[in-house]
Amino acid sequence: MNRVLTGIQSSGAPHLGNVLGAMLPAIELSKKNKSFLFIADLHSLTTIKNKDLLFKNTLETAAAWMACGLDTKKNILYRQSDIPQVTELMWYLNCVTPYPMLANAHSFKDKSEKLSDVNAGLFTYPVLMAADIILYNANIVPVGKDQVQHLEITRDIANKFNNIYGETFIIPQAKLKKDNMIIPGTDGQKMSKSYGNTIDVFEDEKRLKKQIMGIVTDSKGLEDPKDPDECNIFQIYKLLASEAQVAELKLRYIKGGYGYGHAKTELYHLLLEKFKEPRQNFNKLISNPKIIEKELKKGAEQANKVANDVLEKVKSNLGLM
Ligand code: ADP
């Protein structure tokens, strides 16, 4: 049986891109394979320097996983920092990681150009990620395209360790998401927190509506026929609607007499309908964070057992015990 593992940074309640692109596919996989899903709060420390925000983001990220239907009886949902063994393993891995490999990582180069705070955590980020994965004997890691190089680094580090110290780690594989689906944001670019173009599916109705009403369109008037393939509203609608609904909206666009305002309202109602249950679950969980904490604690207890077994083997192979 495969062991699937993936992490998501604690950067707040996920947006539609995170939900459709990362969470729902991971939840689908978790139905067939025992999965380890964790909130990468230690990685988030590289960029978030506000304790209340980090704590709130972690709870919201966990609530979103649970609200979207992750079965926590069968799978393990935990907070990365609850298993401090991961930082211990990171040190051992640091000592076999070649410096140039980290210096050449795209994501480090990218971040060090954009961010004013270029800290050592950003530099060693991939080593912590390698530790996240091999500490739990994971062999399948679903990630987005942007994380593929980090998986290559993980494999290199694990192989190097195995070559020096003997077979210790399972070598994991990245699993790219089906169709490599990129969900467009309200301005047509990739939806991303860093572009401020998100649709925050767990937001209250007023703010959600405002985001949808802000979707950028061309300036065609109500009566004009419109091209659905060129329209951001239609592109997002298509991701959620049934075939019949898509066909119907397409006809309205082509015929004319149907404005972008109408299409936005249609999309808003569809979103509310599709996410009715997850939104209700999310709000219930957020107003009762003890339930979330309890789940995270249970997850940490299970993850802890696996981590201890692997770490014991590592320490023995290193000559530390
Ligand atoms: P953001 O770009 O908003 O900061 P993250 O980089 O934290 O999002 O992404 C978390 C997960 O969600 C990753 O697995 C990533 O591949 C996925 N994801 C983020 N945005 C999108 C998108 N627009 N379409 C598809 N998947 C996405």
Ligand code: TRP
């Ligand atoms: N770096 C990943 C991201 O930003 C999050 C992450 C941390 C992760 N550790 C991981 C993903 C281990 C997969 C496996 O999306």
